[in-house]
Amino acid sequence: MQRLSTPLTRDKINKLKAGQKVLLSGKIYTARDQAHKRLIEAIKQGRKLPFNLKEALIYYCGPTQTPRGKIIGSCGPTTSLRIDGFTPLLLKAGLLGMIGKGRRSYEIVKLIKKHKAIYFVTYAGCGALLSRYVKKKECLAYSDLGPEAIFKLEVEDFPLFVAIDAEGRSIYKD
Amino acid sequence: MRVIFAEKIKDIVAELCIQANLYLRKDILRALKSAYQKEDSQRAKDILGAIIKNSEVAEKERLALCQDTGLPVVFLEIGQEIKIKGNLKKAINKGLESGYKKGFLRNSIVNPLKRDLLRFSPGIIHTEIVKGNRFKITILPKGFGCENETQLKMFNPLTDWSQIKRFIVETVRLAGPDACPPYIVGVGIGGTSDYACFLAKKALLKKVVFHPPSFIHYKIHNMKYGIREMEYDLLNAINRLNIGPMGLGGRTTALAVNINIYPTHIAGLPVAVNISCHALRSATKVL
Structure with missing residues (x-):
């Protein structure tokens, strides 16, 4: 098992291999469908993004409300396939990597290889368990989207599996 | 009144x-624990262990x-x-x-x-x-990750069971890793198109039964098809897909297959499949 911490660089992630388990510490940024739509609009209009794509991992996640006295609610990954339509432009703009659940389209696998990016998956349907690895949460943008807003999360030993590595190798069989 | x-x-x-x-349903938790025992791949065990741990954390911390x-x-x-x-x-x-x-x-x-x-x-x-x-x-x-994998097919009335079975197994194969396996598969057979979907959804409420070895023995020696036998047969076929927990391979692709049947029209045979992720949640109260 490998430990990894942010800020990440392409050198660091290019050493990882599909299937490997990784414990990640540092900053990640949540974004689901609606937030992606806005990020894409911002890129197209040349506006500044809420975070620097070049060293960022986007986490496909929309947490539940935060109960009193807690840092975050339940916060597991959502289906990555739905985001595939937005991903090419983000990768082109320099996005380093993504965290989600499930497969990606063939096009995205090719683009991950081309841009030397990375795609991780984490325990699906385990939002309560994953909340334990989140040490800090801050809303960065689009708060009107509620759970679909962009949150900056500080995580410690957040469990991940490398699903598609920079060589385009995949953890999934097909 | x-x-x-x-x-x-x-x-x-x-x-x-x-x-x-x-709070995870007790029957689901029991099925997960039994699946954990049966898996021999380390990664499948690791994931099932996380799913079981998740239910403990949810209960203790009062989180979804x-x-x-x-x-x-x-x-x-x-x-x-x-x-x-x-x-x-x-x-x-x-x-x-x-x-x-x-x-x-x-x-x-x-x-x-x-x-x-x-x-x-x-x-x-x-x-x-x-x-x-x-x-x-x-x-x-x-949850909608799994709801998005729902399938409905209006079969010809005299389609035989092997083709229906193929459709149900294929639905799970297509869902693959995307709907949070291990799954509970709800199947509705009969009625109208809408009613078959309702039956499939309602099948998720049925208690996940543990198949004791005596039942397996009975199944092998009695090929007459009752619902239980069909469910068991489908479960075995689905678990041979090797999708496994989180879709990363293993023996446990589904924890259960539950079927509901209702009379239909002479000209039709609707079959609906509604998949649930491993976090199958339901609660009931009777007044």
Whole structure:
């Protein structure tokens, strides 16, 4: 098992291999469908993004409300396939990597290889368990989207599996 | 005539929303633990272990099992000898709102085209009138990762079982890793297209049965097909797909297959498949 911490660089992630388990510490940024739509609009209009794509991992996640006295609610990954339509432009703009659940389209696998990016998956349907690895949460943008807003999360030993590595190798069989 | 006040239903709905979303069903937990024992790949064990641990953390920390707290599906069975005072539909939706707020669950309900209204209601309400004076209410918060994998097929009336079986197994194969396996597979056979979908969804409420070795023995020596045998047969076929926990390979692709059957038209044979992720959540109360 490998430990990894942010800020990440392409050198660091290019050493990882599909299937490997990784414990990640540092900053990640949540974004689901609606937030992606806005990020894409911002890129197209040349506006500044809420975070620097070049060293960022986007986490496909929309947490539940935060109960009193807690840092975050339940916060597991959502289906990555739905985001595939937005991903090419983000990768082109320099996005380093993504965290989600499930497969990606063939096009995205090719683009991950081309841009030397990375795609991780984490325990699906385990939002309560994953909340334990989140040490800090801050809303960065689009708060009107509620759970679909962009949150900056500080995580410690957040469990991940490398699903598609920079060589385009995949953890999934097909 | 027995009188039930809608206001009382509101409180019960709120309570059931929290119960369903925070506490994993005991039959599912038992099936997960049994699957954990059966897996021999280290990664499959690691993932099943995380899923079991997740249910413990959810209960202890009073957190939702999954951040997708679903679109709440409400099943009502209302005894015909009951009189309800007050607005039942309104009370149910109020109950959903109050339960989702109190339980710190996620507001996931939007206008389907504008996509911009975040609300805790309305839920989907199925009402059946039954005999007697019992009022039974069940909440099934249905996550949409798995709901998106639903399939309906209108077969020719004389299609044989092997083809129907192939369709059901293929539906699970297509879902692959994307709907959070290990799955519970609900199957509705018969009725009309809409009713088959209802039957498939309702099949998820059936208790996940543990097949004792004697049953397996019985199955092998008695090929006459009852529902239990069909379920068992499908479960084995699905578990041979090697999708496994989180889709990363293993023996456990599904924990159970539950079938509901209803008479249909001479010209048709509707079959619906509704998949649930491993976090199958439901809670019931009988008044």
